[in-house]
Amino acid sequence: MTQIENVSRRKFLQGAFGAGAFVLAVRHARFIPSILAQGAPLDWQSEADRAAFHPNLFVGIQPDGTVYIIAHRSEMGTVIRTSLPLVLADELDADWKRVKIDQGIGDKRYGDQNTDGSQSVRRFFTTMRECGATARLMLLQAAAARWNVPAAECSTELHVVVHKASGRRLAYGDLAADASHLPVPKKEDLQLKKPADWRYIGKGAKSVDLENLCTGKAVFGMDARMEGMVYASIEHPPVFGGKVKTVDDQETLKVAGVRQTVSIDPFKPPAAFQPLGGVAVIADNTWAAFQGRKKLKITWDNGPNETYDSAEYKKELRETSHKPGKVIRSVGDSDKTFPTENVVEADYYVPLLAHTPMEPLVALAEFKDGKVTAWAPTQNPQAVQAIVSSQLGIAKEDVVCHVTFLGGGFGRKSKPDYVAEAAVLSKKLGRPVKVVWKREDDVQFDYYNAVAAMYMKAAVDEKGKPTAWLQRSVFPPISSIFDVTQVYGDPPHLAQGWTDLPYDLPSIRIENGPAQAHVRIGWLRSVANIYHGFAVQCFTDELAHRAHRDPVEYQLDLIGPPRTLDFTGVTYPNYGADYKTYPWETGRLRGVIESVAEKSGWAKKKNGKGHGFGFAAHRSFLTYVATVVEVEISDDGTIRIPRVDTAVDAGIVVNPEALRAQFEGAAVFGTSIVRTGEITAKNGIIQQSNFNDYPVARIHEAPAHTNVYITESSAPPAGVGEPGVPPFVAAFCNAIFAATGKRVRDLPLSSNGNFD
Amino acid sequence: MIGFSVNGKRVDLEVDPSTPLLWVIREQLGLTGTKYGCGVAQCGACTVHINGEAVRSCVAPVSRAAGTSVTTIEGLSPDLSHPLQRAWLEEDVPQCGYCQSGQLMSAAVLLREKPAPSDEDIDEAMTGNICRCGTYPRIRKAIHRAAEMVAKGGAR
Numbered sequence: 001m002t003q004i005e006n007v008s009r010r011k012f013l014q015g016a017f018g019a020g021a022f023v024l025a026v027r028h029a030r031f032i033p034s035i036l037a038q039g040a041p042l043d044w045q046s047e048a049d050r051a052a053f054h055p056n057l058f059v060g061i062q063p064d065g066t067v068y069i070i071a072h073r074s075e076m077g078t079v080i081r082t083s084l085p086l087v088l089a090d091e092l093d094a095d096w097k098r099v100k101i102d103q104g105i106g107d108k109r110y111g112d113q114n115t116d117g118s119q120s121v122r123r124f125f126t127t128m129r130e131c132g133a134t135a136r137l138m139l140l141q142a143a144a145a146r147w148n149v150p151a152a153e154c155s156t157e158l159h160v161v162v163h164k165a166s167g168r169r170l171a172y173g174d175l176a177a178d179a180s181h182l183p184v185p186k187k188e189d190l191q192l193k194k195p196a197d198w199r200y201i202g203k204g205a206k207s208v209d210l211e212n213l214c215t216g217k218a219v220f221g222m223d224a225r226m227e228g229m230v231y232a233s234i235e236h237p238p239v240f241g242g243k244v245k246t247v248d249d250q251e252t253l254k255v256a257g258v259r260q261t262v263s264i265d266p267f268k269p270p271a272a273f274q275p276l277g278g279v280a281v282i283a284d285n286t287w288a289a290f291q292g293r294k295k296l297k298i299t300w301d302n303g304p305n306e307t308y309d310s311a312e313y314k315k316e317l318r319e320t321s322h323k324p325g326k327v328i329r330s331v332g333d334s335d336k337t338f339p340t341e342n343v344v345e346a347d348y349y350v351p352l353l354a355h356t357p358m359e360p361l362v363a364l365a366e367f368k369d370g371k372v373t374a375w376a377p378t379q380n381p382q383a384v385q386a387i388v389s390s391q392l393g394i395a396k397e398d399v400v401c402h403v404t405f406l407g408g409g410f411g412r413k414s415k416p417d418y419v420a421e422a423a424v425l426s427k428k429l430g431r432p433v434k435v436v437w438k439r440e441d442d443v444q445f446d447y448y449n450a451v452a453a454m455y456m457k458a459a460v461d462e463k464g465k466p467t468a469w470l471q472r473s474v475f476p477p478i479s480s481i482f483d484v485t486q487v488y489g490d491p492p493h494l495a496q497g498w499t500d501l502p503y504d505l506p507s508i509r510i511e512n513g514p515a516q517a518h519v520r521i522g523w524l525r526s527v528a529n530i531y532h533g534f535a536v537q538c539f540t541d542e543l544a545h546r547a548h549r550d551p552v553e554y555q556l557d558l559i560g561p562p563r564t565l566d567f568t569g570v571t572y573p574n575y576g577a578d579y580k581t582y583p584w585e586t587g588r589l590r591g592v593i594e595s596v597a598e599k600s601g602w603a604k605k606k607n608g609k610g611h612g613f614g615f616a617a618h619r620s621f622l623t624y625v626a627t628v629v630e631v632e633i634s635d636d637g638t639i640r641i642p643r644v645d646t647a648v649d650a651g652i653v654v655n656p657e658a659l660r661a662q663f664e665g666a667a668v669f670g671t672s673i674v675r676t677g678e679i680t681a682k683n684g685i686i687q688q689s690n691f692n693d694y695p696v697a698r699i700h701e702a703p704a705h706t707n708v709y710i711t712e713s714s715a716p717p718a719g720v721g722e723p724g725v726p727p728f729v730a731a732f733c734n735a736i737f738a739a740t741g742k743r744v745r746d747l748p749l750s751s752n753g754n755f756d
Numbered sequence: 757m758i759g760f761s762v763n764g765k766r767v768d769l770e771v772d773p774s775t776p777l778l779w780v781i782r783e784q785l786g787l788t789g790t791k792y793g794c795g796v797a798q799c800g801a802c803t804v805h806i807n808g809e810a811v812r813s814c815v816a817p818v819s820r821a822a823g824t825s826v827t828t829i830e831g832l833s834p835d836l837s838h839p840l841q842r843a844w845l846e847e848d849v850p851q852c853g854y855c856q857s858g859q860l861m862s863a864a865v866l867l868r869e870k871p872a873p874s875d876e877d878i879d880e881a882m883t884g885n886i887c888r889c890g891t892y893p894r895i896r897k898a899i900h901r902a903a904e905m906v907a908k909g910g911a912r
Contacts, residue, residue: 077851077889206848211836213853214844216789216829220854223788256772286792287779358793358801358854358888407791407854408888439794657848661894665851668890691798691886700879702892 043371044400046070047102053176055138055184057109058131059088065159065173067094072104073124074115074379076357076406076413077665078721079207079658084120084128087654090200091132091193094172095159101208106381106401114380116414116523117575118621118719121654125717133190135179142178143170158199195652195714204655209405221377221404222436224364229432230259232425233289236278236445237266239302239684240519247279251295257288261296262428264421270484271520273387275421276445282429286436306684308518310352310451313681317453317515318347321474325513326488329499329570334509339459339468344546346456346539349746350531352679353449354694355524359407360442365422366432371398372423377406379414387416388423399423410669411523415447443694444686447522448679450475454535464547465557468507471539473498473532476517487514489528491571497532497618497726499572502586504560518684525669526725529620533726534733534747537616541734542743551615551734552597562587575622581716582622591711592626592647593617599709600628600645610634612738616730621719624649624711625663627727629703631735639749641671641703641732646724648708651715659720664706666724671697673725674732676750695750760821762787763831773819777811778802780818781828789829789857793886800885803858804828810865812884829857832864840864843902851889859885863899872903 047068051060060068069085081101089099104110112123136156143161144151147168155162160169195201212218237243249261259282266277279298283289327335363376365388372392378384381401389396406413418435425433437445452475458466478493479486489512491499499510524530544554565584574582596615597603605613610633617626627646633639644667653659676695680687688694733744746752759768762785771780776795781787781804790813793801797812804813805827806820832838836845840863843849850856859882866873866881873881878896887895 075852077853079851206845207850209853210845210848210850213850213856214841214860215832215836216787216857218853219788220791222792223782285779285783287775287783290795356888358799358852358886359791360793405854406852408852410888436792439796439799661848661851661891664893665890668892669888690796691794692796696886696888697890697892698884698886699882699892699895702890704875704893704896706893 042105042107042397042400044105046104047100051176053135053180055135055179056131058128059092059135061135061172061176063173063176065098065171067092067099067172068102069099070104070110071101072110072113073120074403074406074409075209076115076379076409078662079655080115080120082205082208083655083658084124086200086205087125087128088132090198091129092136093156093158093199096200096205098159103403105403106385106399108382113382114414115409116379116411118722119575122577122622122717122719129192130187130190133192134185137185137190138179138182139172139175141182142175146170146178201654202652202656204657218405220359220407221362221364221375222359222407224375224404224434226364226366226432229364229434230429231283231286231289232280232422232433232435233286233293233438234264234278234280234421234435234441235293235296235298236276236441237300237302239300239306241269241303241305243277243301243303244279245299245301248297251297252281252292255288255292255295257284258292259283262425264424270482272482273383273415273417273420274391275417275424280425282425289436290438302684305518308681308684310680310682313451313518314349314453317451317474318349320513320515321347321453321455321472323513325472325474325511327509328494328512329508329510331508332506334468334470334507338457338470342460344458344460344543346542346745348454348456348531348535348538350452350534351677351747352451352519353524353530353673353677354443354446354679354688355410355412356442356691356694356696357406357408357410357412360439361412361418361437362435363419363422364432364434365419365426367392367423367427370394371400372426373400374419374423375402375404376416376419377404377413378416378419379406379409379411380416383414384416384419387420391420391424392427410525411527412446415522439691440689443688443690447481447520449524449527449530450477450521452531454531456535456539458543460543460547464543464549466505466543469503469505470509470511471498471501471536472511472513473535474513474515475528475531476515476521478521478523480517481520481522487516488512492573492576493528495573496528497536497620498528499570500565500584500619501536502565502584502589502619503558505558519681526620526722529618529722529726530673530729533616533618533620534729537618537727537730538733538745541614541616541737545737552593552602555617556590556593559586559590562590575719577622582718584619588624588649589617589619592624592649595709595711596626596628596645596647599647599707602628607738610739612735612740614731614733614735614738616727616734618727618730620723620726623718623720623723625723625727627731629728629731629735631732631739633736633739639675642705644703644706644728646706646708646728647711648723649711649713650718650720650723651713652717653710654717656710659710660708662720663708663724666722667706667728668697668702670725670728670732671702673729674748675701676748678748678751758818758822760823761825763827771818774817776814777804777816777818777821777826778813781813787828787830791854791857793855798886799855800862801855801858803861803885805861805865808865808868810862829861832860838864839902839905840867840898842905843898847894847898847901849891849894849898851891855885855887859887859895863895867899867902867906871906873899
């Protein structure tokens with residue numbers, strides 16, 4: 001099969017029929033005044049940089065009135081390319097219809113770009129406001145100077161500066177040239193709008209990319225092309241840490257379209273974001289590369305992880321969880337002997353989970369003249385710069401990473417091993433290389449969400465309320481990919497729904513035990529909150545039922561009166577947020593619980609045979625969520641989820657419709673986790689490979705209706721993308737108990753229950 | 757040489773007849789709206805129409821398209837005027853959007869065959885299309901909305 005390419009002067013190509021959404025051109029750096037700028041500019045300019053008036057990195061205004069705003073975070077479906085620029089546009093008093101979004105490259109001058117941890121809005125809310133306010137003030141000053149009136153007499157309306165006393169008006173575009181000569185004001189001189197004056201914040205806007213996403217025009221990583229590029233598909237070592245012993249590529253080279261094979265060195269531990277190594281088949285098109293791989297004859301040195309058996313490992317984790325561990329937090333006299341009367345114990349388990357974003361991993365890179373240009377669906381373009389520079393021995397500033405649309409991410413695309421592969425191959429081959437992972441590669445060579453065992457224990461009084469509480473989790477930590485000696489949970493992940501148990505009890509002991517990793521462990525949507533939230537919220541439900549108490553009323557009793565949790569003497573990273581700004585307030589958790597109970601009609605719910613309602617509440621990523629799930633289970637075990645109700649307190653919400661979509665999606669993501677989410681290994685080899693054996697929820701399995709109730713709040717903005725998953729998972733399992741009397745303690749149902 | 761029409765344009769290609777239609781569409785014709793998701797007809801991201809029928813192009817050899825009329829997302833409508841595309845915009849269906857070309861192409865066949873589909877009809881027709889972001893409730897709403905548009909007239 002021959003590759004037909006449309007060769008144009010543009011370096012980055014769309015096919016003959018496609019429409020270009022990206023333009024790559026040779027651009028020359030120039031000095032850009034910025035309230036954020038640190039470090040040297042890269043050899044690239046954004047549309048904002050090139051505008052007549054560009055007071056900071058994030059915004060530029062042209063004389064025709066077009067406002068360019070940089071989206072420096074990655075678009076994988078959260079609508080962040082719309083929501084953050086909308087905040088800037090609000091403070092600028094810009095007409096949203098005249099705003100164009102330009103995707104930023106990886107550049108540390110933008111600040112953090114790791115679109116992960118549900119933190120885009122909260123980390124950049126104030127920055128965006130300041131960037132918009134800076135531009136607005138300078139336009140206002142330019143108009144005042146033109147009219148020779150004090151700036152204090154001027155104000156802005158939509159896209160214009162107004163002098164009310166004289167009725168004069170000047171459009172932003174007409175002021176762009178003048179404003180570009182003014183000094184950039186100090187932060188202290190900026191006046192940010194009062195919330196009551198916000199135009200867009202809290203109202204939101206439709207995704208600026210909606211039309212391109214409904215016509216096939218949006219350019220994902222899978223769609224990126226460069227002149228002269230070749231395609232590569234890589235056979236990775238089947239066992240983590242394995243190496244190629246021998247390669248016979250004779251049959252591979254006979255496949256039409258295959259050019260050659262190239263070995264990629266194994267990583268030097270720790271693996272971090274390095275390529276896994278293996279053998280790449282280089283071809284004229286993706287299909288030929290896939291076909292060529294089937295003909296490779298490789299013998300492997302599997303290394304020590306070939307003894308990894310996930311069934312055995314589960315037993316080990318459980319045993320460890322029954323032994324005293326490292327104490328993470330202790331309240332009251334928890335170091336005394338645990339009471340022996342009225343004790344309730346339970347073991348919970350969540351297996352390894354894969355991300356399976358709809359777009360398998362893919363990256364395009366060109367090494368040329370000592371520099372790399374990459375086009376990648378990455379959540380973290382600065383991590384791309386870092387790993388490519390270290391793999392190729394060039395400076396980070398010599399790596400230009402363009403961010404395409406991401407066909408899903410869920411945390412996988414924060415780890416840029418696949419982009420490093422493309423860069424390494426391009427250097428070896430001297431031409432642009434597009435690395436395409438098969439779905440099977442994506443499933444088998446993931447950075448999996450950790451497998452975890454949780455041991456829960458409570459001694460209860462006559463009303464069923466705990467007088468002593470012990471919880472112990474054991475899971476291989478994410479830190480093991482950066483340091484192979486790490487076996488204990490790292491504080492940021494222990495803090496995810498574990499350290500911060502919000503219950504007001506006289507004695508609490510929170511522990512963690514050691515576990516050695518045998519695969520790459522990474523963060524997946526909600527991360528450790530998935531297994532921690534599952535254990536805490538299902539165990540609480542168990543205790544409530546055991547005490548014949550209503551689960552909502554019981555949980556409110558355990559949380560106690562509204563207070564701010566005190567973590568004095570405890571390591572509590574709080575999602576990297578300042579604790580004064582984002583304290584853990586149990587009153588807000590109570591608020592969403594009361595809200596969801598009221599809105600769902602919880603008090604009137606009747607559980608019956610095969611029909612039940614489950615409840616759970618959880619704070620994660622600084623957002624408070626309570627969820628009620630309804631299930632129907634037929635005699636043959638078929639599960640339906642007719643309705644989900646979820647109440648959310650995420651502080652100030654920029655784009656409410658985007659929040660609703662994220663919580664609807666979180667319920668579906670959680671459905672997959674509970675029903676079928678499980679990665680297993682035998683002899684170190686992952687046993688799943690595609691959606692047939694790693695199924696994810698389909699339309700008839702997903703919740704039919706998800707109602708989202710947003711709490712009005714003036715608290716600073718918090719996370720939206722992830723917090724919906726943990727309470728859904730627990731509430732779904734609690735609903736199954738309500739419907740069947742059967743407790744779900746080991747996930748998923750497909751491996752451990754009688755459901756299909 | 758294999759000849760067929762794509763979105764109304766005639767193409768004749770030198771190609772191994774066993775090559776899946778997906779890769780011919782994407783890499784030879786440059787129509788990248790049709791996506792690779794699994795390669796084994798599990799996810800539906802690659803759905804196109806051959807003579808009006810929904811086909812998983814990742815497992816359909818290009819030889820199957822010979823002499824037929826193939827429609828991809830780029831040919832669903834020239835201008836976002838298809839009632840499903842309009843409904844998709846109104847309901848803010850896409851999140852990441854990667855699967856949506858396939859969702860729309862599957863839904864288009866459903867709507868043609870059942871102009872007023874029930875929830876069960878939607879489940880049956882759309883179960884082969886995975887959306888990992890979880891836009892299913894909106895897909896369902898949007899299909900109903902598109903059906904209403906067609907019923908009220910004014911849409912194709």
